[in-house]
Amino acid sequence: MYSTVSSEAEDKKVTESAAKKPSPRSGKIKQIWKENREGWMFVAPLVIGLAIFTLYPMVQSLIWSFFNYTGAIYYYPVGLGNFRYMFATDPVFWKVLGNTVFYAFVSVPIVLVSSYLLATLVNLPYKSVGAFRVIYYLPCVIPGVVSGLLWKDMFAANGVFNQFLGLFGLHSQFFESESSWTAISSIFLMNMWSIGGGMILWLSAFKAIPVQLYEAAKIDGAGKIQRFLNVTIPMSFPMIFFNVVTMLIGTLQYNGTLTYAYNGQGYRNSLYMFAVLIYNEAFVNSKYGYASALSWFLLIFIGILTAVLFFARSKIYRED
Amino acid sequence: MQAIKNSSLDINTKVKRGEIVFKVLMHILMIIIALILVFPYFYMVMKSLMTQEEVISSTFKLFPSVPQFSNYTQILQDSGYLAAFGHTMLVIVFNLIAVPLSATFVAFGFARCKFIGKNIIFAFMLSTLMLPSVVTQVPLYVLYSKIGWLNTLYPLTIPNITGGGAIYIFLARSFLQSIPKDIDDAAKIDGAGSLRRYFFIGLPLCKPILIYIMINVFTSNWGDYYGPLVWRLDDSFPATLAYKVFYLLQNGATGNDMVHIRMAAGVIMSLVPAVLFFIFQKQLIEGVAMDGLKG
Numbered sequence: 001m002y003s004t005v006s007s008e009a010e011d012k013k014v015t016e017s018a019a020k021k022p023s024p025r026s027g028k029i030k031q032i033w034k035e036n037r038e039g040w041m042f043v044a045p046l047v048i049g050l051a052i053f054t055l056y057p058m059v060q061s062l063i064w065s066f067f068n069y070t071g072a073i074y075y076y077p078v079g080l081g082n083f084r085y086m087f088a089t090d091p092v093f094w095k096v097l098g099n100t101v102f103y104a105f106v107s108v109p110i111v112l113v114s115s116y117l118l119a120t121l122v123n124l125p126y127k128s129v130g131a132f133r134v135i136y137y138l139p140c141v142i143p144g145v146v147s148g149l150l151w152k153d154m155f156a157a158n159g160v161f162n163q164f165l166g167l168f169g170l171h172s173q174f175f176e177s178e179s180s181w182t183a184i185s186s187i188f189l190m191n192m193w194s195i196g197g198g199m200i201l202w203l204s205a206f207k208a209i210p211v212q213l214y215e216a217a218k219i220d221g222a223g224k225i226q227r228f229l230n231v232t233i234p235m236s237f238p239m240i241f242f243n244v245v246t247m248l249i250g251t252l253q254y255n256g257t258l259t260y261a262y263n264g265q266g267y268r269n270s271l272y273m274f275a276v277l278i279y280n281e282a283f284v285n286s287k288y289g290y291a292s293a294l295s296w297f298l299l300i301f302i303g304i305l306t307a308v309l310f311f312a313r314s315k316i317y318r319e320d
Numbered sequence: 321m322q323a324i325k326n327s328s329l330d331i332n333t334k335v336k337r338g339e340i341v342f343k344v345l346m347h348i349l350m351i352i353i354a355l356i357l358v359f360p361y362f363y364m365v366m367k368s369l370m371t372q373e374e375v376i377s378s379t380f381k382l383f384p385s386v387p388q389f390s391n392y393t394q395i396l397q398d399s400g401y402l403a404a405f406g407h408t409m410l411v412i413v414f415n416l417i418a419v420p421l422s423a424t425f426v427a428f429g430f431a432r433c434k435f436i437g438k439n440i441i442f443a444f445m446l447s448t449l450m451l452p453s454v455v456t457q458v459p460l461y462v463l464y465s466k467i468g469w470l471n472t473l474y475p476l477t478i479p480n481i482t483g484g485g486a487i488y489i490f491l492a493r494s495f496l497q498s499i500p501k502d503i504d505d506a507a508k509i510d511g512a513g514s515l516r517r518y519f520f521i522g523l524p525l526c527k528p529i530l531i532y533i534m535i536n537v538f539t540s541n542w543g544d545y546y547g548p549l550v551w552r553l554d555d556s557f558p559a560t561l562a563y564k565v566f567y568l569l570q571n572g573a574t575g576n577d578m579v580h581i582r583m584a585a586g587v588i589m590s591l592v593p594a595v596l597f598f599i600f601q602k603q604l605i606e607g608v609a610m611d612g613l614k615g
Contacts, residue, residue: 039512042429045422045442046464046489049482050441054448057463058458064458071462118353124346134601135354141593143543145566146586150364152569153579160363163380193360198606246449253452255546259566278454283550288458295455302452 053138067295070286082293086257090271092277095180100274102186104251108244110188115198122199123206133203137196151175151190175260176267182269183261187227201243205236248309249302255279361590368392368583375579391584400586404564407473411560412479412541419484420526420533426483428522432504433514445486457550464551473558476541477550488533491607495529496522530608535600539593561589568591 004140067080069075086093118136122129124156137148154160155174162171174186217227233240253275258264261271278298282291367375367385395401429435429443464470469478483489507517523530545566548559559567565585597604 014324017508020495028438030545032436037434039429039433039438040354042433042514043426043435043438045481046426046445046483047441049479050444051447053460053479053482054342054451054456057459058451060459060462061455062482121353122349126343126346128347132350132354133605134598136357137605138594138597141539141597142590143539143562143593145543145545145546145562145569146364146590147360149565149569149582149586150360153367153583154360154363158378158380160380160382193357196357249450249452258549259545259569264570274452275452279550282458282461285513289461291458295458296454298452299455302450306450 029282063293064289065296067289069289082290095269096272096274098279099180103249108247111198116202119202121201139194140197144256145259152260178268178270180270183266205239209235341551364583366424368587370580372578380396380530391580395584403558404561407558408560411476415480415537416534418480419537420530422483423482423488424492424526427489428518430493431496470553476547499525531603
């Protein structure tokens, strides 16, 4: 049997001798094959997977974004027609983009700040905080569709929130509101239930900061707020930055509204999110070309946003 | 002397009293937050025990007048829910084997082998973390429709034999890299091939990360309604549990699928991941932290 054993030391010797002696071409290819065979074998599943399930669909959707493809056998190039329709004609595009951007850019800071406050609370030096951490994180393991089911009911006209507001003579339609402000703000309220995820991230950031830094700052006369601004923020910046980027990318693709909004869109599109728009155009209206154009718009939007964030980061924060 | 001693004692007790008051206040705060966060579960359980009239009536009720445990037995006898549960378990069992195995397999290559193209492949893999999945959705749908994968469970399972996602591979690679190579090198000298080294050294060493990956695979597949929603063609689709709950939620169904029954299904659906979480909380929380620290 062809042995698969080749220690690195052996490999090196062989490479050296191969480098010294000018060998015929086929020998060189054999050499390369022998040296890389193992590594290639291990990453082969990944490479095949990326090619079939990522690279090919990406290129294909880019191509289709310039066609009026609907799944029919014949389809024609429309140039920038899909994009022109998107920006100029589509009656919901700007509304949906506005909803999505508003949701992403407000919910991320809210989650960051509130989960920070929660994390400082359960970072107190008491024995009991461990149990509270577990309770606070628990809602994060609940399936999204169940929390959609639950919150839709809690926000309903006869639900618990309106019961509570009724004590003050108030009433809110929450998800059933025609105003994006009210409806999307209700999502912020719902997201408060799962800030345990952010809490865990902050806690691990705190853990990574040396205690001596705080003590030194204390001796220098820094107050609590100063210590937060000058120790906690700079020390946890790399991690918080990374999480802000991934959270933003995630929320821009949010499709959880499918589970609780009327028709997945809310009344008068008050809860219509970008990912749901793409879903509808692709799988309800079968406008594959237009859906591809929309998804490439989202890809480029996210790409630019990420680039801007990384640029801002390089301005603010310099790694020494 | 006596006076000084007394006053310093005074200050000490004052500080201590202040600390105790602070501690009590903080505990009250933590308990209030805990009650608020636990309330939705309680609300769900209560709703799941109500009768249909109680759920749809416009007057608010927190407690059922008579707990209807029959709501739960109805689900357990409903063939629709049982079939959906079966489909979910098929998907989960497949992925519970495929994802940890393929992710650590690929990660072993990245952590322990030298080969041409390693850095490019790794960078491309990481960049897919930033890629919105909607971009690949439409062409994959068309591809699956051509090879007859729509209305089947294949799209939810087969692609996972290719690593199951960049994040798992990345975590497993970091984990393997943090382990000294000594055992590996010793095995190499003893003549163990790379496949044997992966199965008998790499894989067992990965145990903590395997548990994290498996719990995540379980919870994400357990709650996934969007995958089935995209890859379905018509109602003959083998619906998973999450998809069934979603479908009933969207279509305002009647009879067996009214709110109180759905709430009971919701309780059952959240009970399973909650139990898993209680058993594996340490690994999960540490894993989340690892996830977050990758920046």
